[in-house]
Amino acid sequence: MEEKELTYKAAMTELESIIAAMESDSCDIDRLADYTSRATTLLKFCKEALFKTNCEVERCLEDLRAIAQQ
Secondary structure (H helix, E strand, O other), X not given: OOHHHOOXXXXXXXXXXXXXXXXXXXOOHXXXXXXXXXXXXXXXXXXXXXXXXXXXXXXXXXXXXXXXXX
């Protein structure tokens, strides 16, 4: 999946899948580094998405406060 097509929901779903695979008794130790790398990439993506959304919500709230003060 290309990162530009990735959504927060898809990233979280993939993270949950990776975690389940890593917690499984049948976890392939040869894939552990790949799982960890992909999980790190997904976590960074999610963190950035949450930060961006938070900034947008804060901007909207500031706009509403400014309107309310008029």
